[in-house]
């Protein structure tokens with residue numbers, strides 16, 4: 001996976017921050033913002049390994065650092081007990097997602113594979129129909145395989161049951177009825193979604209969960225309202 005490495009100086013350690021490499025094409029150009037917060041660019045999602053903290057931030061182009069990640073950077077440096085001369089790796093793990101780690105990340109994640117696939121689809125949609133036809137003709141009929149590393153959160157079945165009971169067969173967002181019944185027990189089919197994702201340190205609680213119809217659920221993850 002694509003990454004950049006950063007060499008920490010004593011000054012970085014004292015300040016509890018690190019500078020991003022300049023002139024790299026690792027970061028999308030639209031994530032580079034101006035000096036002031038009013039000149040903020042489009043946000044990236046940055047995941048700090050070890051502390052598990054997640055921050056949505058752009059890059060302050062002038063200072064060359066993640067604008068909103070001061071606390072997270074300091075805690076990351078402390079957690080891994082980094083000292084001057086140590087390296088930090090910034091890896092592109094998804095379309096607008098980056099991981100900050102003290103080791104090189106080699107395993108693709110499910111998200112990085114899906115994001116990469118998504119941008120391939122958009123690229124294919126923008127090609128001419130003739131070229132697409134050409135590509136289709138020479139494409140192998142059986143797909144390639146890739147093994148990915150998945151972190152799975154063990155959710156409480158009681159939270160799901162409680163939220164489904166609260167919704168009583170109606171989507172808690174658009175208020176329409178569940179679109180069909182489950183084959184397994186005949187109950188109305190709704191999906192339980194976390195407002196603050198578990199991967200972003202959200203709680204697995206009834207308060208942080210919503211029962212949604214599949215349309216609303218997909219929209220919250222992929223739509224403009226995401």
Ligand SMILES: [Zn+2]
Pocket residue numbers: 171172173174175176212213214215216217
């Ligand atoms: Zn709905």
Ligand SMILES: [Zn+2]
Pocket residue numbers: 192193194217221
């Ligand atoms: Zn969800």
